[in-house]
Amino acid sequence: KFFFCQTSGVQNIPEFVVVGLVDGVQxxxxxxxxxxxxxxxxxxxxxxxxxxxxxxxxxxxxFHTQDLFKGYIDNLRKRF
Structure with missing residues (x-):
């Protein structure tokens, strides 16, 4: 499993994080x-x-997934 998190404008937190798990172990x-x-x-x-x-x-x-998620966030900002 992979968990992805994209933030924008949040201080002290990376803009993009990926955590990979196998059988519940990071x-x-x-x-x-x-x-x-x-x-x-x-x-x-x-x-x-x-x-x-x-x-x-x-x-x-x-890197590729980070760019995709950044694009999603940018697109959402334009819509709302």
Missing amino acids: KSYYDSNTGRPEPKTEWMKKLMKDDPQHLEWYTDRS
């Missing part, structure tokens, strides 16, 4: 302040270390 975290994924389990740390392409994929997907 495996990864990404936010727009750091701009890079953080593995939260040992097996995820190993995967990202052993397979740099997975880390690159995860980073690219996070």
Whole structure:
């Protein structure tokens, strides 16, 4: 599971956050302040270390999704 959160104009909170879970355990975290994924389990740390392409994929997907969510928020602002 992935949980996404997009904010706008909220101080001290990243504009965009992604939290990844497997079987209810947090495996990864990404936010727009750091701009890079953080593995939260040992097996995820190993995967990202052993397979740099997975880390690159995860980073690219996070950036892409961040842009999509920003577009959604901008579109909603124009309508309301």
